[in-house]
Amino acid sequence: MRPIRPSSVVPSAVRPGRRRGPLPGVRLVVTGAVLLAGVAGMLVGTNAQADGGAEPVNPYGVLGAQRPRWQVCEWYRAAEPNDPNPNRPGGPASPAQPVTYCADLRAPLDWYDRAKGTITLRVTRVPATGGPARRGVLLVNPGGPGTDGSALAGRVAEAQPELLRTHDIIGFAPRGVAPSTSVDCGVDWSRYEPVADTRDRSPANTARQLADARLVGLACAGAAFAPYVTTDQTARDLDLIRAVLGERRIDYLGFSYGTLLGAWYADRFRSRVDRFVLDSTMDWSADPEEVFVDAWARGLQRRFDVQFLPWLARHDDRYGFGGDVEAARAAYDELRAAVAGHERGTAFDTMQANVLYDAAGWPQWAERLRELRDDPTRAPALLAAPRVPVGVPESGAHWAIRCGDARWAGDPAHWVDKGDRLAARYPLVGSLATEQPCAAYPFTTAHPAVPDPAKLPRMLLVQNQLDPATPAEGALAVAATAHQPMVFVRDAGDHIAFDDGNACVDARIADYLVRGLRPTTTICAGLPLPLDDAVHPVGPAGPPPPPRDERPTR
Numbered sequence: 001m002r003p004i005r006p007s008s009v010v011p012s013a014v015r016p017g018r019r020r021g022p023l024p025g026v027r028l029v030v031t032g033a034v035l036l037a038g039v040a041g042m043l044v045g046t047n048a049q050a051d052g053g054a055e056p057v058n059p060y061g062v063l064g065a066q067r068p069r070w071q072v073c074e075w076y077r078a079a080e081p082n083d084p085n086p087n088r089p090g091g092p093a094s095p096a097q098p099v100t101y102c103a104d105l106r107a108p109l110d111w112y113d114r115a116k117g118t119i120t121l122r123v124t125r126v127p128a129t130g131g132p133a134r135r136g137v138l139l140v141n142p143g144g145p146g147t148d149g150s151a152l153a154g155r156v157a158e159a160q161p162e163l164l165r166t167h168d169i170i171g172f173a174p175r176g177v178a179p180s181t182s183v184d185c186g187v188d189w190s191r192y193e194p195v196a197d198t199r200d201r202s203p204a205n206t207a208r209q210l211a212d213a214r215l216v217g218l219a220c221a222g223a224a225f226a227p228y229v230t231t232d233q234t235a236r237d238l239d240l241i242r243a244v245l246g247e248r249r250i251d252y253l254g255f256s257y258g259t260l261l262g263a264w265y266a267d268r269f270r271s272r273v274d275r276f277v278l279d280s281t282m283d284w285s286a287d288p289e290e291v292f293v294d295a296w297a298r299g300l301q302r303r304f305d306v307q308f309l310p311w312l313a314r315h316d317d318r319y320g321f322g323g324d325v326e327a328a329r330a331a332y333d334e335l336r337a338a339v340a341g342h343e344r345g346t347a348f349d350t351m352q353a354n355v356l357y358d359a360a361g362w363p364q365w366a367e368r369l370r371e372l373r374d375d376p377t378r379a380p381a382l383l384a385a386p387r388v389p390v391g392v393p394e395s396g397a398h399w400a401i402r403c404g405d406a407r408w409a410g411d412p413a414h415w416v417d418k419g420d421r422l423a424a425r426y427p428l429v430g431s432l433a434t435e436q437p438c439a440a441y442p443f444t445t446a447h448p449a450v451p452d453p454a455k456l457p458r459m460l461l462v463q464n465q466l467d468p469a470t471p472a473e474g475a476l477a478v479a480a481t482a483h484q485p486m487v488f489v490r491d492a493g494d495h496i497a498f499d500d501g502n503a504c505v506d507a508r509i510a511d512y513l514v515r516g517l518r519p520t521t522t523i524c525a526g527l528p529l530p531l532d533d534a535v536h537p538v539g540p541a542g543p544p545p546p547p548r549d550e551r552p553t554r
Contacts, residue, residue: 064243068103119181130165138167143256146398176229176397217440229400267451283474299471301426342379403438466493491526
């Protein structure tokens with residue numbers, strides 16, 4: 001069971017904060033409040049401060065005094081064989097998954113002007129099972145941005161029951177994401193015309209990319225709720241959740257973009273931080289264009305070149321793409337060209353990029369490649385036709401955060417040039433750089449400073465060496481700047497290390513979150529890829545692991 005596998009979009013940007021006037025046309029929901037069970041007292045953890053008790057648990061008055069009515073989530077039910085629950089976020093619940101409870105909270109529309117009204121936040125809870133062993137709450141976030149995390153609490157609880165013994169595991173749908181108050185860009189998708197091949201760098205093709213990006217960007221910028229859907233506002237929602245739950249401090253497990261959200265919270269609410277684990281860490285102190293455009297294209301290309309093509313060649317007897325990397329690459333490129341005339345838009349490239357996030361899907365994808373090679377005309381049946389290419393998600397919250405958190409270049413020529421350069425270096429998805437909806441965002445406001453890695457409290461970073469979406473260079477930079485301990489998984493390439501079947505990784509996370517053992521930098525060995533009998537080292541093709549003994553940790 002894989003508890004999370006975030007959508008195949010680059011995690012979003014940095015520098016939040018955007019304030020506007022009243023919000024016409026947005027329905028503000030005031031949720032009734034009743035009973036809260038399981039309120040815990042002060043819990044002293046690894047980042048506890050001597051004066052922590054001087055701060056009130058609830059500095060938010062009436063909002064912080066809400067008492068949620070916990071009810072079994074309407075989408076929850078243990079899945080019976082061949083009886084999936086299509087209404088469950090993230091897929092059907094498995095029989096081993098504990099019951100998840102839901103409640104709605106009220107939060108300010110704008111934390112900087114609470115008179116503007118309130119929104120709804122959906123919060124979920126899986127209660128701790130350990131009785132006296134319970135130490136507090138563990139908030140979890142799957143990343144995105146723009147991903148509903150309400151089902152994640154149950155999935156994490158199932159993946160590592162040991163965490164549930166000591167923690168109430170708390171999930172939530174971030175502001176902007178249903179079933180919390182959501183942001184709808186209202187894009188007129190009938191006007192969106194995906195190009196047949198983003199690698200075609202002709203003026204007509206790049207003009208079409210720019211027009212599509214502008215269509216999405218202007219629509220999202222015009223959404224009334226969008227200015228209030230930022231990382232900064234979301235981090236403040238997390239502290240409200242903490243206060244409502246009656247906790248002085250929280251533990252946190254965040255993935256991908258969730259690492260930025262966790263760092264942002266830790267920077268703004270340092271005294272509320274206990275044990276934080278950041279898995280697949282973004283380098284939020286770097287230039288956002290480098291992080292969310294260049295690094296993403298580089299990470300996907302590297303995993304394709306260094307792991308996927310060699311794996312495909314090793315299994316030539318099964319898939320028939322050639323017995324060495326160059327033969328497999330040539331056969332793949334030939335297939336891509338053959339399929340191009342039989343698919344809508346960039347379905348082939350989108351599915352290839354998606355599958356690089358998780359090697360568990362490689363055998364099924366390779367079988368589909370084999371079938372397409374036998375008959376390219378089957379592309380419409382074998383390839384799902386996405387409305388938009390990978391990297392251009394339809395989530396309004398994704399674009400509200402990604403575009404609202406950072407300043408983006410607005411010159412179309414910049415993005416055409418960027419797409420040309422990245423297409424040459426990273427042909428898999430580099431050409432998508434031209435299609436940047438954030439370039440059309442008209443907002444011009446001051447942004448709060450991003451978290452300074454060197455000033456953050458102690459955390460535990462977790463990173464796969466060949467992570468395609470959040471390349472390891474980002475986590476290594478944060479670790480080096482902040483002297484943070486890291487669990488580094490050599491020769492591993494999935495996006496997200498938690499619950500990837502690696503006992504070394506899961507044990508280090510549990511040692512910290514459950515037992516409070518002081519984290520130290522650990523190098524874990526990766527696991528064989530599907531159908532392989534052994535690990536095939538990536539050698540110098542991957543970023544080097546951090547030093548185990550030379551870096552001090554706090």
